Amino acid sequence: MPVLLQGLTSLTDPVDRDIAVDLPGLAGETVRLDARGWLACPSLYDADTFLPLDGGGLRDGDVETALRGGVSTLNCSVDWHRFTDPRERGPLLSLAGCSRLPSVRLLPTAPPDGDNSGFPAWLAGFAGEAADLPVLKACKLYARAPDFARNLEAVWSAGWLAMVFVQDARMVADLAESGGRICFRHATSVDDVAAMRGSRQGTRIATSPQYLLPLPADTRRNLVVRPSPLSDEIRAPFARDVLSLVDVIATDHVAPGATAGPGLRLQQHFLPALLALAEREGLDKAALLDKAGASAAAVFGAEHRDGVAILAPRSAGGTAPEIRDPEREPFSAALFTHEVVAIVSGGSAAATPAFGKFIR
Known part of the structure; x- marks a missing residue:
């Protein structure tokens, strides 16, 4: 019609x-x-989501959630083991190559609690063929995993971007200065950003709306998410200066059934929440949405199916x-x-x- x-x-x-x-x-x-x-606003690129992708496809409910959030392109975390299974690899790659509104970009992930002993060897081989595959040249890693340092080196050896979560931002202050490209997830404060950047050139920082908009104290305490949102005294200066502090705003959205671990169901509010943040803090709306749009896509070297929400x-x-x-x-x-x-x-x-x- x-x-x-x-x-x-x-x-x-x-x-x-x-x-x-x-x-x-x-x-x-x-x-x-x-x-x-x-x-009429630019549609968004959500750089951090967890979706089941059962049978290599998006569920109707997950499509609706993305549309409600103004998301036309999204990164979906995919356990690297799934690429080693021929029954899963084909459908996943087909989804990434053919998806429409939202378009799906596959983000290989080394899960923090899984067996990643074969990850470096797998990535070395996969990276060699990935130039012609619809897969992001990036991997998501977790600093709490016992094999984190080895896996980080494997990602950098492949020339890929490492998207990293650390529970304590101070852990990264001594990260190898001569390493490869890196994007830290879940900055929650001005101090987080300073610790994550250090003196490292080219470091990218990501955050999410729950760390930028005020939340009732009970809500903050009870959310199933790492790290927990902080008090307004810490949040407020971070939100005011977010345009200069971070490179990527993403949701870390976890769809029902995607994982039993922490994470919020937030994508359906993504664009309205960013507009509310811009109004609250007097931020330039176009510049703020760019952190969840073209600039976010550029960090991952990805094509963004941009449009009008x-x-x-x-x-x-x-x-x-x-x-x-x-x-x-x-x-x-x-x-x-x-x-x-x-x-x-x-x-x-x-x-x-x-x-x-x-x-x-």
Whole structure:
């Protein structure tokens, strides 16, 4: 169904604009909607997610979650062992090569509690053929794993980016200064960033919305996430200077069934949360979204299926969904003024369920 949205406020254009959206699965003649008060924003690149990818595919619920968060491209962590199984390798690579809205980028991962004894040998061989494969030239590692130093050297020997999680940012102060490319996950404070960067050239820093927006004290304490969000006294200066402190903002979203470990269900709030952060701290919206867009993709040397995310005022759509799992969900949708109703990218368009209430 062709839908003409008239009078949207553009984040990147000083004048209001009209956007034509051809939504698959909806039949009928062109519908014209008064979209004054709606927003048109760049869609996002979520650089850190955990999704099951059962059978090498995205579940409908995970697609909906990405669209609701304004995400048109995402990195999905994949245990490196899955690439050694021919039954899984083919479907995974097919997904990465053919996925649409969201496009999936595969991020090989050495899990912190698994058997990684064969990881260096596997990576040495895989890296040799990966130039022609739809896989990120990056690996996710965990500093608490006993084989971390060996695995880090293997990633650097392959010429790949190491995406690293450390529970204590001070652990990385003495990391080999002459090592390869590295991106540290989950900075939570100004002090974290200083410890992670040290004197190292080319270090990249990532953070997530739960470390930038204020949370009630009980919520902070009870979230199943590493590291835990800190107090407002520590969070506030970090949030104010986030544009100069970090290179990547990602969600660390864990979909249901993806892992029993820590992690939040946050991707559905990604774009609304960043817009709320920009309003709260007086940050440049376009520059902030770039940290979760083209700049994030560039850190991973990845192509970003960028597009336009369309947001409608939440008040127009009635009540917000309830928080179903408070230990995994830090934000209520009711905190945000707008919700994503569609993403347009190239010749493709996809709508969230929220779009239907405007064309009945």
